[in-house]
Amino acid sequence: MKIFTAEQIRNWDEFTISYEPIASVLLMERASNAVANWINENSKNHRKIVLFCGKGNNGGDGFAVARMLYLKGFDVDVFVNDPKGKFSQDAYINFKRLADISGVSVRNFNQVEQYSFDDKTIIIDALFGTGLSRPLNGEYKELIEYLNTKKNIKISIDVPSGLFIDQILDENSVILKANYTLSFQCWKRSFLHPEAGIYTGKVIILDINLSKKYQDSTETKYFVIDDDLIESLFKPRNDFSHKGTYGKAVIIGGSYGKIGAAVLATKSALKTGAGLTFTIAPKCGYEILQTSCPEAMFIEAGEKIVEKFTIEEKMTIGIGPGLGTDENTAKGLLSFLRNYSNPLVLDADALNIISKDEENKNLIPEKSIITPHPKEFERLFGKTKDSFKRLELAREKAKELKIYIVLKDHHTKVITPEGEVFYNITGNAGLAKGGSGDVLTGILTSLLAQGYSAKNACILGVWLHGKAADLTAEKHSKESMLPMQVIDEFGNVFIDLNKRLTKSL
Known part of the structure; x- marks a missing residue:
């Protein structure tokens, strides 16, 4: 799904009005009907x-x-700042239509403190949408501050009032904190960043049939990873294939006390389809790895740490889980990177070692994948003011180094060397646990080994990781779920994907 700017969205409305054709007030009616239907279907106990x-x-x-x-049978009240004030043309038409209904009262904002908000009342925010041009002040700011004190369910139409969709506002800005945001046609960028996403609640994208021609022809660098994209990327297993078809995945990691990270990455690579999986790890992890991952082959690389980075040809490598930053490990890794030119996956301690010296970043082979969380990214590339600035810096560095950056966050972002950004919307807070990144490293290494391009491996990999995490949370809760349980759900995700792609008779 493409993500458009506020200006592009306005142009999308205008294009639809001109070329469908449809009157603007009828397009408003279409959008409002979608909102009303959703509320009606989901508000059985709140009338x-x-x-x-x-x-x-x-x-x-x-x-x-x-x-x-x-x-539809709801008890409805409406507040405006001045019922006799000037409205936009289409807003005025709908205001007049509403005024003709005697059962709906229209009140001034200054009466809100006398209004009785019982626990069955739903508050609907239809103040600004994408049209906001400056931070809230005056009576609007005071109104939002007051509404935010209410514990009622709050639903914002299109965008929570006070929120910009193309930038992050100052931390002191006043924004309505919604439980649900019913947004039209596409995601807005700010919804997908932590500083703004905390205000949206659950985002529901309502299809109001804006012009598909405009959508297809309008360029953007920003996308949401949706089911249609995943179905176009996923390659079902060929019945006449063999283990050599799906490549050799190698996980290099583990150190004394951190062998579990290598186990998670190895098992993840195995469960996501690599033909052959190897683990290069220190001797102290031999029994653990051979017992927990008998399908993988073990290659000794030192006693308690990885010191030797020796691989065969045609192996796809993921380095970092539990690796540690011992001096000899660091020396071995940097020496290996100086003499290696194929794409690989770098995570965790591999990135921490690289971040020790500015010049080390130039050792990362082109088309490689790095998977930093925000702190690791900061160590590598420097501190930024907010997640929007961090993303733009990531775009610069992906282009400069010709690599793919998987910037981990609540909505993980895949950044390509061409400056494209793909936001992932699967996953949940249950992944905020040690070991989750190791699982992702195993997925990405496995998909690369199977012949997916780096770009497609990143997109499919982060989606798969999040989707499995969502299934895990349903069974075990976000609080109790474990990274190993996420790995156990990969099979169910693949079953569902294959079913969707199988043509029924």
Whole structure:
């Protein structure tokens, strides 16, 4: 799914109005109907609605939603800052339609503190949408501050009021904290960053049939990884294949006390389809690895740490899980990278070793994949003000070094050397545990070994990791789920993928 800027979204509306063709007020009706239907279907125990509407088109959506929900049997009240003030053309049309319904009361913002918000009341935010051009101030700021004190369920139409979609606001800005955001047609970039995503609650993308021609022809560098993209990338297993078809994956990692990281990465590579899997690790991990991962072959690389980085031809390598940063390990890794030119996966301590010297980054082979979390990224490339700035720096570095960066976060981002960004929307907070990154390293190494391009391995890999984590959370909870349990769910994800791609008779 493409992600567009606020300007591109406005142009998308205008293109749809011109070329469908459809009157703008009817397009508003279409969008509002989608919102009203979703609320009606998902609000069985809440039949009282209070809407806060602005003067622009987001407010027009709110007026139309108020009318539609009233006709569906909801008890509806509406607040505006001045019922006699100036509205946008389409907002005014819907305001007049609402005014003709005697059962809906329209009140001023200054009456809100006298309003009774019982625990069955849903608050709907239709103040600004994507049209906000500056931080909230005055009565709007005071209103949002007041609404944020209420424990009622809050639903924002399109965008939580106070939030920009193309940038991060100052930490002191006032933004409505929604439980749900019903957004039109596509994700907005700010929703996918932690500083802004905390305000959106659960994001629901409503398809309002904006022009597909515009969507297909309009260029962007930003995308959400969705099911359609995954289905286009995934390669089902050929019935006439053999183990040589799916490559040799090698995990280099582990040190005394950190063999578990190598186990997780190895098992992950095995469970995601590598034809042959090897683990290069210190001798102290031999029994553990051979017992826990009998399908993988063990190659000794030292006593308690990895010192020797020796591989055969046609092996795809993932380095880092539990590796440690011992002086001899660091020396061996950097020496290996100076003489190795094929794409590989670098994570965890491999990145920490590289970050010790600015020049080490130039040793990373072109088309390789690195998988830093925010702190590892900071060590490698420097500190940034916020996650938007961090992403832009990652785009610069991916282009400069000609590598793929998997920037781990709640919504992990895949950044390509061409400056494309793919946001992943699978996964959950249960992955915020030691070992989760090791699992991802195993996935990426395995997919590379199987012949996926680096770009496709990253996109499919982060999606698969998150999807398995979502299944794991359903069974064990985010609090109790373990990285090994995520690995156990890979099979169910692949079963579902194969079913979707199998043509039924």
